[in-house]
Amino acid sequence: MAEVTSEKIPVTVLTGYLGAGKTTLLNRILSENHGKKYAVIVNEFGEIGIDNDLVIGADEEVFEMNNGCICCTVRGDLVRILGGLMKRKGKFDAIIVETTGLADPAPVAQTFFVDEDVQTHARLDAVVTVADAKWLADRLKDAPEAKNQIAFADVIVLNKTDLVSKAELAEVEARIRGINPYAKLHRTERCQVALADVLERGAFDLDRILDLEPDFLEADDHDHDHDHHHHGHGHDHDHDHGHGLKHYHDEEMQSLALQTDKPLDPTRFMPWLQNLVATEGQKILRSKGILAFHGDEDRYVFQGVHMMLEGDHQRKWKEGEPRESRLIFIGRELPEVAIREGFERCIVS
Amino acid sequence: MTDFDPTATSPTIASVTDRVRPVNIGMAVTAAHFLSDRAVFVGSEENVAFVDPQGEITKVAVHDGGILCAASDGERIVMGGDDGKVVAINGKGEVTLLATDAKRRWIDSVAVHPDGAFAWSAGKAAFVKSGKGEEKSLEVPSTVGGLAFAPKGLRLAVSHYNGVTLWFPNMAGTPEFLAWAGSHLAVTFSPDNKFLVTAMHEAALHGWRLADNRHMRMTGYPGRVKSMSWSVGGKALATSGADTVILWPFATKDGPMGKQPAMLAPLQARVTTVACHPKNDILAAGYADGTILMVRMEDGAEILVRRNGTPPVAALAWNAKGTLLAFADEEGDGGVLEF
Numbered sequence: 001m002a003e004v005t006s007e008k009i010p011v012t013v014l015t016g017y018l019g020a021g022k023t024t025l026l027n028r029i030l031s032e033n034h035g036k037k038y039a040v041i042v043n044e045f046g047e048i049g050i051d052n053d054l055v056i057g058a059d060e061e062v063f064e065m066n067n068g069c070i071c072c073t074v075r076g077d078l079v080r081i082l083g084g085l086m087k088r089k090g091k092f093d094a095i096i097v098e099t100t101g102l103a104d105p106a107p108v109a110q111t112f113f114v115d116e117d118v119q120t121h122a123r124l125d126a127v128v129t130v131a132d133a134k135w136l137a138d139r140l141k142d143a144p145e146a147k148n149q150i151a152f153a154d155v156i157v158l159n160k161t162d163l164v165s166k167a168e169l170a171e172v173e174a175r176i177r178g179i180n181p182y183a184k185l186h187r188t189e190r191c192q193v194a195l196a197d198v199l200e201r202g203a204f205d206l207d208r209i210l211d212l213e214p215d216f217l218e219a220d221d222h223d224h225d226h227d228h229h230h231h232g233h234g235h236d237h238d239h240d241h242g243h244g245l246k247h248y249h250d251e252e253m254q255s256l257a258l259q260t261d262k263p264l265d266p267t268r269f270m271p272w273l274q275n276l277v278a279t280e281g282q283k284i285l286r287s288k289g290i291l292a293f294h295g296d297e298d299r300y301v302f303q304g305v306h307m308m309l310e311g312d313h314q315r316k317w318k319e320g321e322p323r324e325s326r327l328i329f330i331g332r333e334l335p336e337v338a339i340r341e342g343f344e345r346c347i348v349s
Numbered sequence: 350m351t352d353f354d355p356t357a358t359s360p361t362i363a364s365v366t367d368r369v370r371p372v373n374i375g376m377a378v379t380a381a382h383f384l385s386d387r388a389v390f391v392g393s394e395e396n397v398a399f400v401d402p403q404g405e406i407t408k409v410a411v412h413d414g415g416i417l418c419a420a421s422d423g424e425r426i427v428m429g430g431d432d433g434k435v436v437a438i439n440g441k442g443e444v445t446l447l448a449t450d451a452k453r454r455w456i457d458s459v460a461v462h463p464d465g466a467f468a469w470s471a472g473k474a475a476f477v478k479s480g481k482g483e484e485k486s487l488e489v490p491s492t493v494g495g496l497a498f499a500p501k502g503l504r505l506a507v508s509h510y511n512g513v514t515l516w517f518p519n520m521a522g523t524p525e526f527l528a529w530a531g532s533h534l535a536v537t538f539s540p541d542n543k544f545l546v547t548a549m550h551e552a553a554l555h556g557w558r559l560a561d562n563r564h565m566r567m568t569g570y571p572g573r574v575k576s577m578s579w580s581v582g583g584k585a586l587a588t589s590g591a592d593t594v595i596l597w598p599f600a601t602k603d604g605p606m607g608k609q610p611a612m613l614a615p616l617q618a619r620v621t622t623v624a625c626h627p628k629n630d631i632l633a634a635g636y637a638d639g640t641i642l643m644v645r646m647e648d649g650a651e652i653l654v655r656r657n658g659t660p661p662v663a664a665l666a667w668n669a670k671g672t673l674l675a676f677a678d679e680e681g682d683g684g685v686l687e688f
Contacts, residue, residue: 027422061491063510063532065551076510076532076550084455087393087415093388116572
């Protein structure tokens with residue numbers, strides 16, 4: 001079967017809690033003069049203000065796969081709709097899937113991991129989560145769905161920033177970072193975000209898992225608040241990420257980063273990773289890694305959603321490039337000590 | 350076990366490729382049917398293409414958008430589209446609008462009954478219009494995966510998540526429900542009305558013996574089954590989904606229960622389409638690499654109809670007499686073979 005990535009239609013998943021502004025972002029994408037045509041799969045018909053004959057209403061039908069894996073759920077309706085859309089290949093450039101405000105993004109992502117037909121024609125581009133700057137902090141307390149959507153995101157559009165003070169904004173950003181420090185975060189009013197920041201991200205492309213640094217340690221591509229609230233307290237660096245963000249630790253949902261500059265033993269690491277996702281996969285929402293194996297001249301990259309993993313040799317390590325292994329896990333009540341100890345045992349000593 | 354000698358030339362198989370009349374349909378194709386002796390190719394969107402015996406192609410517009418499903422009784426082809434319409438076309442090329450979904454939902458599946466009734470589905474609703482013209486509908490618990498009329502009486506099988514609903518549209522009372530966990534897509538009755546088989550979302554078939562609703566699990570496929578075809582008299586069910594044609598035995602009252610299927614015509618490519626001959630125990634099989642073989646069910650003897658090296662075969666059809674075979678790949682490179 002042809003596996004040419006470039007011919008596969010990119011699919012962007014748009015999530016966000018009720019009222020965060022998903023439809024606003026969708027309407028922006030569709031109305032902007034970008035010369036591209038999008039097929040849009042929506043859960044509620046009639047909310048889209050743009051006339052587009054490729055808007056398809058979907059009932060979110062989450063099916064369990066009959067393979068004994070309880071968290072292996074897929075969106076049956078998505079398989080059907082993507083199959084139907086492929087009959088109109090050439091009539092659109094990309095697909096956007098809007099989920100309901102209460103949806104878990106995992107079944108959508110898993111559909112792309114397990115369904116052969118979907119994989120043949122389409123590729124998951126990124127999970128984009130729209131969050132309400134005013135209400136997100138409250139929703140993180142009372143709505144597990146909202147927390148899932150933040151944890152799962154590759155891109156977070158923090159919307160309605162005009163409705164909050166700078167301090168409130170810093171607070172909500174810190175709450176987001178406490179859950180998911182890796183997603184690209186964009187502050188917006190009325191979802192005014194550059195489309196290049198939400199579309200064609202390649203977040204699930206193994207070849208583009210380039211670095212796994214937290215977003216706020218990278219070169220700033222958005223206007224961070226430089227009004228450090230603890231100015232003059234230069235000694236207080238233990239909870240300072242360089243931009244005056246307070247550090248929050250979410251009690252339930254966290255990320256975990258592992259790193260070593262010593263090579264990993266593939267005969268120990270692979271069984272450990274597979275066993276980890278098999279036993280803790282319900283808790284692990286996303287995983288990614290760049291790995292340096294002992295005696296292997298190639299970088300190995302992997303990514304996963306719950307219990308599903310995919311990985312491949314990516315390219316040769318470059319001359320002078322530090323042969324480091326880095327892994328990140330985002331999940332609920334991650335058994336951090338056990339994961340760290342298990343990982344340590346995979347290092348060639 | 351015989352020795353494998355990689356230097357030996359592979360046995361040459363009989364070929365009829367030189368007898369095929371090539372047809373360049375000029376559009377992506379998803380299905381083929383015969384109306385009288387004219388091959389009709391259903392496009393993936395908007396049009397169907399009639400091919401007359403001289404090889405001339407006539408395109409007829411049927412849908413304003415993608416054509417999602419098609420079924421034929423030999424007199425007409427009934428199709429459903431993403432324009433929310435159910436449309437029929439007859440052998441003269443006359444198009445009739447049969448129904449329009451009130452909410453302009455996609456028409457995901459259609460079925461035709463020999464007496465002129467037809468059925469379609471949109472979302473969770475299945476609809477039947479019988480010859481007398483009255484429309485009836487039935488809501489099932491999840492999106493309809495497939496529809497099939499029973500060979501006798503006006504009875505419709507509606508497949509969906511976790512089972513199949515058997516509905517007599519002209520009778521009051523609760524429809525019968527055949528439960529089996531999982532998502533059921535295409536559904537088909539055996540021609541003798543004794544068995545019901547579904548192709549599942551997983552790479553498996555599920556069957557029921559209708560006399561006692563006993564289950565038949567038909568598993569082991571590497572890929573999802575998208576094409577099923579009953580042999581003449583319903584003695585066997587040929588299916589796609591593996592790199593051989595999988596032929597399940599249905600000649601006895603137990604069907605395939607406790608039996609292994611026959612595995613015919615193995616190639617290094619997945620079977621995508623199967624079509625059994627209407628009179629004899631032979632079948633045509635199309636593969637993902639473009640190959641088409643004719644296969645004798647009794648001993649698996651093969652005849653090459655089309656060589657490999659093209660997109661997957663998307664459509665195969667015999668005419669009612671079994672004297673013509675029409676085929677096309679996904680991109681519309683097709684042919685008609687006369688016997």
